[in-house]
Each structure stands twice: as structure tokens, then as C-alpha cells.
Amino acid sequence: MRENRHKGGQDKFFYLTKLPYIHEIELGVASHDQFVSGDWVVAETRYGVDLVRILGLAKSYSEKSESKRHTSRILRESTTVDFEEMESNNQLSIVYEDICREKIIYRKLDMKLIKVHILHGRSKVIVFFTAEQRVDFRDLVRDLVAEFHTRIELRQIGVRDETRSLGGIAMCGREYCCHKINDQLKPATIKMVKDQSLSLNSSKISGGCGRLLCCLAYESDTYAQSRNELPSEGSIILLENIRYRVSEVHILTQEVTVVNCEDSAIKPFKVQVKNFRYQSNDNCWIETKDSEKGKEHTTKKLVMTPCGCARPEGTRCKGCTSQL
Numbered sequence: 253m254r255e256n257r258h259k260g261g262q263d264k265f266f267y268l269t270k271l272p273y274i275h276e277i278e279l280g281v282a283s284h285d286q287f288v289s290g291d292w293v294v295a296e297t298r299y300g301v302d303l304v305r306i307l308g309l310a311k312s313y314s315e316k317s318e319s320k321r322h323t324s325r326i327l328r329e330s331t332t333v334d335f336e337e338m339e340s341n342n343q344l345s346i347v348y349e350d351i352c353r354e355k356i357i358y359r360k361l362d363m364k365l366i367k368v369h370i371l372h373g374r375s376k377v378i379v380f381f382t383a384e385q386r387v388d389f390r391d392l393v394r395d396l397v398a399e400f401h402t403r404i405e406l407r408q409i410g411v412r413d414e415t416r417s418l419g420g421i422a423m424c425g426r427e428y429c430c431h432k433i434n435d436q437l438k439p440a441t442i443k444m445v446k447d448q449s450l451s452l453n454s455s456k457i458s459g460g461c462g463r464l465l466c467c468l469a470y471e472s473d474t475y476a477q478s479r480n481e482l483p484s485e486g487s488i489i490l491l492e493n494i495r496y497r498v499s500e501v502h503i504l505t506q507e508v509t510v511v512n513c514e515d516s517a518i519k520p521f522k523v524q525v526k527n528f529r530y531q532s533n534d535n536c537w538i539e540t541k542d543s544e545k546g547k548e549h550t551t552k553k554l555v556m557t558p559c560g561c562a563r564p565e566g567t568r569c570k571g572c573t574s575q576l
Contacts, residue, residue, distance in 0.1 A: 266310040282326040292330040341370040376403040415461035440464035488536035
């Protein structure tokens with residue numbers, strides 16, 4: 253717990269807080285560590301004073317000082333009155349959204365309304381929208397000020413921010429990662445798609461926002477690390493003193509597809525390469541010996557058992573009692 257304190261004399265405790273209406277995560281600073289995950293507090297967010305939800309204590313101060321997240325000050329714990337006001341504001345924001353859409357259509361503005369949020373205390377109304385180009389919304393602001401009689405702030409966000417804010421179900425069957433897990437939107441590239449041996453079909457590698465899937469960036473480091481431990485395409489593998497060339501790498505299964513360098517009539521096949529190492533003298537990958545058991549791992553021939561399953565030669569089949 254001491255790692256969460258400020259280096260100065262007064263203790264400061266850092267929490268991860270979530271803004272529910274835009275699904276952004278900020279660093280909240282409090283004078284005590286009594287808050288737990290799920291608590292609601294009133295904090296000075298980057299948009300203004302509002303209710304936020306505690307996700308938990310943040311990490312050490314040295315790590316947080318390098319964070320790009322906005323730091324907000326936690327004012328107090330929320331009360332029943334705060335929740336009643338939040339519910340009232342949420343209902344009122346639905347009415348405000350309809351009014352905003354009417355004003356946007358009236359002004360013939362090329363913009364898409366995403367969400368309207370009313371800050372705690374109704375000190376300000378924030379209008380989130382997307383647009384392909386820069387929009388002159390000064391007349392719209394004047395219309396909304398005359399209608400709502402409060403401060404109006406229009407914020408243009410990107411399509412990825414829109415998806416994070418609204419949420420949805422991804423092709424994997426789970427909620428969007430940016431909405432449920434992490435608000436830090438890492439850039440994904442076509443190179444990541446190729447490194448992970450995925451199809452370049454845009455419908456299969458694009459998320460609900462129309463951009464490349466965020467999970468491509470999340471898994472990129474894992475794929476890069478695994479690829480460094482495997483033979484690359486074009487490498488030579490030595491199996492039973494026969495040279496084979498790697499034609500395809502299967503990172504998830506730790507296998508490679510190889511073709512015979514001398515006899516093209518032999519069909520390509522897959523080889524497990526967990527126990528292979530690179531030998532620079534021969535410029536090829538060879539099988540290693542098991543240091544614990546003292547015997548060499550070799551690729552065993554597959555034969556058919558009486559029950560019809562394929563098993564390595566010399567092993568027992570679970571479906572029958574015969575030994576091969």
C-alpha cells in the first residue's frame with residue numbers, strides 16, 4: 253500500500269476511475285485508501301465535476317507519473333442524492349439528444365450525433381459527435397444555449413471512440429475490448445495481420461468501428477516473441493539427415509509445414525518444432541536432446557490402430573488395448 257503514496261509528506265492514493273458515459277479511464281487522487289472496486293465517487297474529471305466508478309487502486313506512483321491518463325481529484329463519496337440526480341440527468345439527456353438532432357438537421361450540418369451527457373449539477377452539457385471533416389458548429393451552439401440555458405460543449409470524436417462509447421458484441425461473441433476492458437486504443441497495422449498469418453479479407457480483420465481489430469495490437473507482442481523461437485519461412489530443417497524447407501509457420505500450434513528440398517514428389521507435411529534449435533555451422537534447424545531423460549526427441553511414424561485412429565508407432569491407443 254505504501255507504494256501508492258506520493259513522494260511528498262502528505263499521503264495521496266491513486267485509483268483507476270471509469271467515466272461510464274464515454275467509457276474512459278482516469279487516475280483519481282484521494283487522501284485515503286478506503287474506496288474499493290465498484291464504489292461511486294464525485295470527482296473533477298477532465299470534462300468537469302461528475303460521478304465516476306472506482307475500478308481499484310492504481311500501481312506505484314513512479315509508474316503512474318509516466319501514464320498518459322488524465323489525473324482527476326476525487327472530492328467525496330457519492331450519496332443517494334447524487335444517484336437520484338444522475339438518474340434524472342440520464343433521462344433528461346435522452347430528451348436533449350432529440351432536440352440536438354432536430355437542430356443539426358435544421359442547420360444542415362454534416363455531423364453524426366453520438367451522445368449527449370449532462371454533468372453533475374447540470375453545470376454543462378457535453379455533445380459528442382463524429383464528422384468526416386471539420387464542422388462549423390457555432391450557430392448550433394447558440395441554438396443549444398438558448399434551448400438548454402446552460403454551458404454547451406461540443407466534442408468531435410473518432411469512429412473508434414464512438415465504438416468504445418456505445419459498446420457492442422464483437423465477432424468473438426464478447427463485448428468490444430475497448431468498451432469492456434481497456435480504453436487505451438493501440439494502433440493496429442496491416443503488418444500485424446501478416447505477422448499473425450491472417451487473411452487480408454477486410455470483413456474478418458475489421459471491428460465494429462470499421463478499423464482493424466484492436467486484438468491484433470494486443471496479441472502482436474506474443475506473436476513476435478513466439479515467431480522468434482520458431483524457424484522462419486524459407487529456413488532449412490534437418491530430419492533424419494534429410495533437408496526440408498519451411499514453407500509455412502503455424503505459431504499457435506508450434507508447427508511448421510515443410511517440403512523436401514530434393515524430392516518435390518513428397519507431399520508437404522507438418523512438424524512439431526518445440527524441441528528444435530538453430531545450428532549456425534550447418535545453417536539449419538536440428539532436433540535437440542532432452543537433457544533430463546537423456547534421449548533424443550524424434551519424429552515417430554504414425555500408423556493406424558484397429559479402432560481406426562492414428563497413433564505414433566510404439567504407443568498404446570486409448571480406444572483399444574493393442575500396442576502398435
